[in-house]
Amino acid sequence: MNYYKQLDRTFAALADPTRRAILARLERQDGASVSELARPFAIKLPAVMKHLDVLDDAGVITRSKAGRVVTVRLSLDPIREAMSWLLRYERFWSGSLDRVAAYAEGKEAEARQTDR
Amino acid sequence: MNYYKQLDRTFAALADPTRRAILARLERQDGASVSELARPFAIKLPAVMKHLDVLDDAGVITRSKAGRVVTVRLSLDPIREAMSWLLRYERFWSGSLDRVAAYAEGKEAEARQTDR
Numbered sequence: 247m248n249y250y251k252q253l254d255r256t257f258a259a260l261a262d263p264t265r266r267a268i269l270a271r272l273e274r275q276d277g278a279s280v281s282e283l284a285r286p287f288a289i290k291l292p293a294v295m296k297h298l299d300v301l302d303d304a305g306v307i308t309r310s311k312a313g314r315v316v317t318v319r320l321s322l323d324p325i326r327e328a329m330s331w332l333l334r335y336e337r338f339w340s341g342s343l344d345r346v347a348a349y350a351e352g353k354e355a356e357a358r359q360t361d362r
Numbered sequence: 363m364n365y366y367k368q369l370d371r372t373f374a375a376l377a378d379p380t381r382r383a384i385l386a387r388l389e390r391q392d393g394a395s396v397s398e399l400a401r402p403f404a405i406k407l408p409a410v411m412k413h414l415d416v417l418d419d420a421g422v423i424t425r426s427k428a429g430r431v432v433t434v435r436l437s438l439d440p441i442r443e444a445m446s447w448l449l450r451y452e453r454f455w456s457g458s459l460d461r462v463a464a465y466a467e468g469k470e471a472e473a474r475q476t477d478r
Contacts, residue, residue: 250379261373263366266447273450325451331382332445334389335438356365 252305253331256324259304264289265297269306272320280309280316368421369447372440375420380405381413385422388436396425396432 247255259265268283284294298318301307305324310317363371375381384399391398400410414434417423421440426433 253382254377254379257373257377260444260447261370261377263370266369270450320451322451325448328376329445329448329451331376332441332448334386335436335441335445 247305249327252324253328255304256306256328259301259306260328262297262300264294265301268294268297268301268318269320269325272307272318277317277319280318283318363421365443368440369443371420372422372444375417375422376444378413378416380410381417384410384413384417384434385436385441388423388434393433393435396434399434 260269264287267286271283271286272278280291280294280298283298284291287294298307298309302309306321308319308321310319376385380403383402387399387402388394396407396410396414399414400407403410414423414425418425422437424435424437426435
């Protein structure tokens, strides 16, 4: 896949809250089974599987099978490229990445409270 | 728009090479007219206008009209949020880069000793 197509797929994969939640889960616990990943969601397993297909097509996860258990892992190269693309704007907010990260954590905590 | 919906729209807006090219252009020259933005593309003006609509709906650009000229500007808050979301993965590669560097230094020190 070329660089542009890869970025298209990565950003499209990120444009969904369930898929982002799956990626966030894998960031905390890499190497989760499909049923572990599906558990927190109200949607049915086939819907989760479809989201995993999108993530797999974008190359941001890998799936490996051992017996009846499919283990899902993060594959970070495409995410790194997406972040690199966005980094061009860094100079605009001229803050350190730390400040941006702190801002994100605040926003997320806020969102968790208001969306509850 | 809530935090999750905003991220959905921002990442979806980024999932297209023409829209990313428009944003990259605005990063170099903020405050461009629609015709300036359209010029490098092989696609027709109405197609460019549609991409601008998507960017505007995601809140990553603003458009202002003075006489017959529409000026397009970057609006960075949503892009900052998207980047913040991706920053959670930073520890994965910053950690591994450190480890790669340490490994390389170890190898080099080893080589200096055995080649002496």
